[in-house]
Amino acid sequence: MALIIQKFGGTSVGTIDKIRHVAARVVATQKAGNDVIVVVSAMAGETDRLINLAHEMIDKPDEREYDVMVSTGEQVSVALLSMAIQSMGYKALSLLGFQIKISTNSDFTKARIEDIDSQRITKELLKGNILVVAGFQGVDEQENITTLGRGGSDTTAVALAGVLKADVCEIYTDVEGVYTTDPTICPNARKLERIAYDEMLEMASLGAKVLHTRSVEFAKKHNVTIHVRSTFSRNSGTMVMKEDITMEKVLVSGVTYNRNESKITVVRVPDKPGVASKIFTPISEANLNVDMIIQNVSEDGFTDLTFTVPETDLKHALEVVSGVVKEIGAADVQFDKDIVKVSIVGVGMRSHAGVAAKMFNVLASEGINIMMISTSEIKVSCIVNAKYTELAVRVLHDAFELGEEVAVEE
Amino acid sequence: MALIIQKFGGTSVGTIDKIRHVAARVVATQKAGNDVIVVVSAMAGETDRLINLAHEMIDKPDEREYDVMVSTGEQVSVALLSMAIQSMGYKALSLLGFQIKISTNSDFTKARIEDIDSQRITKELLKGNILVVAGFQGVDEQENITTLGRGGSDTTAVALAGVLKADVCEIYTDVEGVYTTDPTICPNARKLERIAYDEMLEMASLGAKVLHTRSVEFAKKHNVTIHVRSTFSRNSGTMVMKEDITMEKVLVSGVTYNRNESKITVVRVPDKPGVASKIFTPISEANLNVDMIIQNVSEDGFTDLTFTVPETDLKHALEVVSGVVKEIGAADVQFDKDIVKVSIVGVGMRSHAGVAAKMFNVLASEGINIMMISTSEIKVSCIVNAKYTELAVRVLHDAFELGEEVAVEE
Numbered sequence: 001m002a003l004i005i006q007k008f009g010g011t012s013v014g015t016i017d018k019i020r021h022v023a024a025r026v027v028a029t030q031k032a033g034n035d036v037i038v039v040v041s042a043m044a045g046e047t048d049r050l051i052n053l054a055h056e057m058i059d060k061p062d063e064r065e066y067d068v069m070v071s072t073g074e075q076v077s078v079a080l081l082s083m084a085i086q087s088m089g090y091k092a093l094s095l096l097g098f099q100i101k102i103s104t105n106s107d108f109t110k111a112r113i114e115d116i117d118s119q120r121i122t123k124e125l126l127k128g129n130i131l132v133v134a135g136f137q138g139v140d141e142q143e144n145i146t147t148l149g150r151g152g153s154d155t156t157a158v159a160l161a162g163v164l165k166a167d168v169c170e171i172y173t174d175v176e177g178v179y180t181t182d183p184t185i186c187p188n189a190r191k192l193e194r195i196a197y198d199e200m201l202e203m204a205s206l207g208a209k210v211l212h213t214r215s216v217e218f219a220k221k222h223n224v225t226i227h228v229r230s231t232f233s234r235n236s237g238t239m240v241m242k243e244d245i246t247m248e249k250v251l252v253s254g255v256t257y258n259r260n261e262s263k264i265t266v267v268r269v270p271d272k273p274g275v276a277s278k279i280f281t282p283i284s285e286a287n288l289n290v291d292m293i294i295q296n297v298s299e300d301g302f303t304d305l306t307f308t309v310p311e312t313d314l315k316h317a318l319e320v321v322s323g324v325v326k327e328i329g330a331a332d333v334q335f336d337k338d339i340v341k342v343s344i345v346g347v348g349m350r351s352h353a354g355v356a357a358k359m360f361n362v363l364a365s366e367g368i369n370i371m372m373i374s375t376s377e378i379k380v381s382c383i384v385n386a387k388y389t390e391l392a393v394r395v396l397h398d399a400f401e402l403g404e405e406v407a408v409e410e
Numbered sequence: 411m412a413l414i415i416q417k418f419g420g421t422s423v424g425t426i427d428k429i430r431h432v433a434a435r436v437v438a439t440q441k442a443g444n445d446v447i448v449v450v451s452a453m454a455g456e457t458d459r460l461i462n463l464a465h466e467m468i469d470k471p472d473e474r475e476y477d478v479m480v481s482t483g484e485q486v487s488v489a490l491l492s493m494a495i496q497s498m499g500y501k502a503l504s505l506l507g508f509q510i511k512i513s514t515n516s517d518f519t520k521a522r523i524e525d526i527d528s529q530r531i532t533k534e535l536l537k538g539n540i541l542v543v544a545g546f547q548g549v550d551e552q553e554n555i556t557t558l559g560r561g562g563s564d565t566t567a568v569a570l571a572g573v574l575k576a577d578v579c580e581i582y583t584d585v586e587g588v589y590t591t592d593p594t595i596c597p598n599a600r601k602l603e604r605i606a607y608d609e610m611l612e613m614a615s616l617g618a619k620v621l622h623t624r625s626v627e628f629a630k631k632h633n634v635t636i637h638v639r640s641t642f643s644r645n646s647g648t649m650v651m652k653e654d655i656t657m658e659k660v661l662v663s664g665v666t667y668n669r670n671e672s673k674i675t676v677v678r679v680p681d682k683p684g685v686a687s688k689i690f691t692p693i694s695e696a697n698l699n700v701d702m703i704i705q706n707v708s709e710d711g712f713t714d715l716t717f718t719v720p721e722t723d724l725k726h727a728l729e730v731v732s733g734v735v736k737e738i739g740a741a742d743v744q745f746d747k748d749i750v751k752v753s754i755v756g757v758g759m760r761s762h763a764g765v766a767a768k769m770f771n772v773l774a775s776e777g778i779n780i781m782m783i784s785t786s787e788i789k790v791s792c793i794v795n796a797k798y799t800e801l802a803v804r805v806l807h808d809a810f811e812l813g814e815e816v817a818v819e820e
Contacts, residue, residue, distance in 0.1 A: 069489035079479035
């Protein structure tokens, strides 16, 4: 008998009928002889409704009270799913963060799970219950309700799987799994059977929306195998798991892109020690998230300094930078929202040289100018003009033979 | 410095603006130098929305899961009210049943409060917080969420007042207090300054909708003074409190009526031992609530047996009674929905004779036929034809000089 954790997101439990569909799926898993714990998010739209209500009351709601409020979304859906399972004649029990309990720090709206008590869960499973756990929520030391931030229900599921040593943690989504790239851009994008944690982390943070970074980090740390699969089909999806030798034989596993980036250039910065620090200290103090930074070769004692920030932070970042431009004696600040970050990801790069060069060649051969480059052990990212997004993704996907027709796995 | 508990119902917190109004009221109470704990219900309509959602899923929802669901209504309103108080620059903290904690038995949907832990409340009050407590909810020994049934938020407020030895428990409603009778029937109905617990219990159970019976029972047991007053005015309302000597000088404090009664008559019942038991045992086993019972004087070995049940139970009661009619050899079962129970209530009756006789005379002088009578130490109730409701209430209100123009208190 296996222990299976299943997580269903807001769209999967968006209506009474959809909740019934999820119930049938969960019951089938138990009937197949497994212990089942199902983690659910709030019904689609419900969290937004609650957030709007809070903002109608006050611009910046107190974060503790905000968590009290938004956590009701999951509370409603666990009760409804339990009722749905019971209506099919099976035993179900909902459990909230405080009842389990899921202990977090007190960092309201983005708390981190510190511990999960397995006592009640184990007891209730022994009684034959399907356990329906509220995702996204926990309690701190004082029993204040906390929420885990975006993608929090994924984290709840993975954390439960880790603590309970579940056989698998199934994350249900509206797609069939993790793809080599966005299928709306490359119709021949291929579903990956397996992907390593580190690759998934790069894919997630680079713009693939299937799993949230924090849940993958958690899975990697506790060696939890995640099965990303579709709510609407029985096909197996993608296993997110520990890297193994066959994975390393593949050069590149996926191509991703992220349009929500902006580029800021500080023009004619005097090239002397301490200048970069004068620019980036206030930026980090303002909690702005800088991704890539490049500094041109110095000419006649001056240089240009370019960096990227998320588009949502652009306005704030420009204000901060404009404040120091005069102080450091730079000429001007320019920005460009019309860019995209295109990346290739693969653990195989660790042991293969020449992958980055191939990427640059492929882009160049299409006349796509590369504005900025950043690399890590397992990815290469290029900033290019946003108009080339689809073209760049397609030529890279083809060049690294990721498509359906050509099998690249052995 | 006094400790004041204030309770606001669903209509008082029905919109963002109304919640702001409540916040202003609560803050004013703190500014006047008091410690304040405010208990709130779910926003008007919210509990119904949740109940409908549950019933959309399943006809008879599991009661534990039902409580998980409906308790979210109060969770949302405590968060919103806390935010509203904070937006005015004051310190507020919401507390749910499990956080306080409010311990109940496991009788889901109608649990009874067994204990309230005052530790966290005391600590948070010392920090200068206005505490915003979710009414209607608690947790059982296993930390399952329970709800207290109808009027549960009143009970929460009174129970808190009892445990914390609050100076007063203010219950805010949409009326100015407890009236001598229904002002829509008697325009000169007078707001009572004070009313004894036992009178209030009779008034509440007889149809006055201001306070729920259970909260008054709790107040009586723990000697909590309840101040029933209006959300929309600054006038003082009605103090529900321990009986004192001045109260006893008043013969009658109020006239009430209840239209939701039905009368069932079992015709020509053989008048022999054990027959009543054969009728009422199955009725009580079916959890049907019988109020008044009368048995006519026996003629030729047969009698008629008449009793009342709430109109909502009539159909069920008729089914049960029809099942035993043949067995006991009775002739027929008849019923009448077109009745009303009119009552006079007053602790003064204990020490004054002739109050009941006066009531019968007053009704008779208007040609109102009395079908059934029941009395207790402090009330007399008569069942009459429903068409006389307003007339009966008005003549009794006048006869006992309860109206505005004539001062009956000394």
